[in-house]
Amino acid sequence: MDLSLPRELVALGEEARRVGEAAARKRPHLDDPWIAGFDREFSEELGRRGWLGMTWPAEVGGRGLSPLHRFVVTEALLMVGAPIAATWVADRQIGPTLIAHGSPAQQRRYLPPMIAGTVTWCIGMSEPDAGSDLASIRTRAIDADGGFVIEGRKIWTSFAEHADHCYLVARTGEPGRGHAGLSEFIVDLDAPGVAVRPIVDATGAAHFGELELDGVRVARDRLVGRRDESWRQLMGQLERERAGLDRLLSNRALYEDARALADRTDPRVRDEIARLETGYALGRLLVLREVLGQAPPSFSAATKVFCTEHEQRVASFATRVFGAQALLGGRAARAAMYASAYTIQGGTSAVLRNVIAERLLGLPKG
Numbered sequence: 001m002d003l004s005l006p007r008e009l010v011a012l013g014e015e016a017r018r019v020g021e022a023a024a025r026k027r028p029h030l031d032d033p034w035i036a037g038f039d040r041e042f043s044e045e046l047g048r049r050g051w052l053g054m055t056w057p058a059e060v061g062g063r064g065l066s067p068l069h070r071f072v073v074t075e076a077l078l079m080v081g082a083p084i085a086a087t088w089v090a091d092r093q094i095g096p097t098l099i100a101h102g103s104p105a106q107q108r109r110y111l112p113p114m115i116a117g118t119v120t121w122c123i124g125m126s127e128p129d130a131g132s133d134l135a136s137i138r139t140r141a142i143d144a145d146g147g148f149v150i151e152g153r154k155i156w157t158s159f160a161e162h163a164d165h166c167y168l169v170a171r172t173g174e175p176g177r178g179h180a181g182l183s184e185f186i187v188d189l190d191a192p193g194v195a196v197r198p199i200v201d202a203t204g205a206a207h208f209g210e211l212e213l214d215g216v217r218v219a220r221d222r223l224v225g226r227r228d229e230s231w232r233q234l235m236g237q238l239e240r241e242r243a244g245l246d247r248l249l250s251n252r253a254l255y256e257d258a259r260a261l262a263d264r265t266d267p268r269v270r271d272e273i274a275r276l277e278t279g280y281a282l283g284r285l286l287v288l289r290e291v292l293g294q295a296p297p298s299f300s301a302a303t304k305v306f307c308t309e310h311e312q313r314v315a316s317f318a319t320r321v322f323g324a325q326a327l328l329g330g331r332a333a334r335a336a337m338y339a340s341a342y343t344i345q346g347g348t349s350a351v352l353r354n355v356i357a358e359r360l361l362g363l364p365k366g
């Protein structure tokens with residue numbers, strides 16, 4: 001089977017790589033570019049180049065290109081550590097969710113700034129007592145004056161401090177009804193009643209935060225899709241969140257630097273590099289299958305487990321190659337400290353293995 005890309009796409013990938021490298025040089029380190037590389041100026045450049053909303057239909061302002069076009073551009077940008085965080089969530093999942101479930105008015109209002117790269121979104125799913133088990137979300141949206149009043153808390157919200165809008169899941173039905181009665185809202189983070197508190201992670205960075213929503217009023221036209229029926233919308237969104245190259249390439253730049261430094265005269269090191277290269281090649285094929293719509297429903301759980309566990313093996317390899325430097329701080333220490341996040345964010349490996357067992361293999365619920 002010939003898996004090589006057409007010449008036009010190879011050229012597009014090379015162009016994206018050059019552009020990404022120039023932007024990456026301004027970063028303090030190259031790792032985790034889609035979560036730690038926040039740069040609004042570069043986002044606007046992505047917009048000017050037509051590299052946001054690439055696959056979205058022309059009727060909503062997108063370019064109507066194939067998923068492979070987006071694949072080659074994002075692959076090149078991630079590989080070189082380009083700072084794509086400011087628009088990543090919108091381009092990866094919120095825009096496609098609004099295209100699938102948003103009203104025409106919502107699409108007209110919210111998609112153009114995403115395509116221009118001038119806006120940042122965050123995802124308000126997790127709560128202090130509802131991470132893996134999203135069905136136990138307690139944040140409530142109560143009917144009031146023709147709209148809703150939102151009360152509750154969200155946590156681990158990536159980009160909360162910088163975001164303009166939050167795509168927030170709240171309970172509109174009766175409390176305690178599990179996944180029934182959840183709805184999705186667009187909440188402006190400068191609205192009265194929204195408080196954002198940054199959370200410092202183990203690496204010393206504060207890319208995520210906690211949101212407190214105290215009597216936040218939202219108009220009825222901020223409800224996305226069907227009231228009380230968020231669950232199905234949410235599952236579609238999680239498939240996008242789990243199945244992309246960001247789950248494979250977060251620390252690819254680190255890997256390449258570690259490989260260059262590693263003692264390749266040692267057969268054990270060569271063996272480890274061979275296993276990592278094989279893991280990377282397999283992960284890339286899994287993601288390609290998702291991107292091309294060839295993976296079965298829920299298979300994103302398996303793709304994410306495989307790819308993020310690969311990222312952790314990369315971090316472990318780099319830590320050993322950098323040796324004592326990894327204890328002294330700097331990039332190698334950061335990589336080692338951050339690695340546990342790969343198999344937590346977007347659903348933990350333990351929980352996704354349950355999804356694989358129940359939904360893909362048809363095993364009984366544990």
Ligand SMILES: Cc1cc2nc3c(=O)[nH]c(=O)nc-3n(C[C@H](O)[C@H](O)[C@H](O)COP(=O)(O)OP(=O)(O)OC[C@H]3O[C@@H](n4cnc5c(N)ncnc54)[C@H](O)[C@@H]3O)c2cc1C
Binds near residue numbers: 129132133
């Ligand atoms: C870097 C980072 C960025 C994030 N960004 C966002 C964001 O932008 N928006 C957002 O909404 N959330 C975000 N999250 C939150 C993330 O989705 C949750 O942390 C994750 O889903 C796990 O939930 P939890 O932390 O509540 O852990 P818990 O659900 O409390 O899990 C604790 C432990 O129990 C295990 N466990 C739980 N249930 C089961 C089960 N049924 N079977 C077996 N084991 C189980 C888990 O595997 C885990 O080891 C982010 C997290 C990280 C680390």
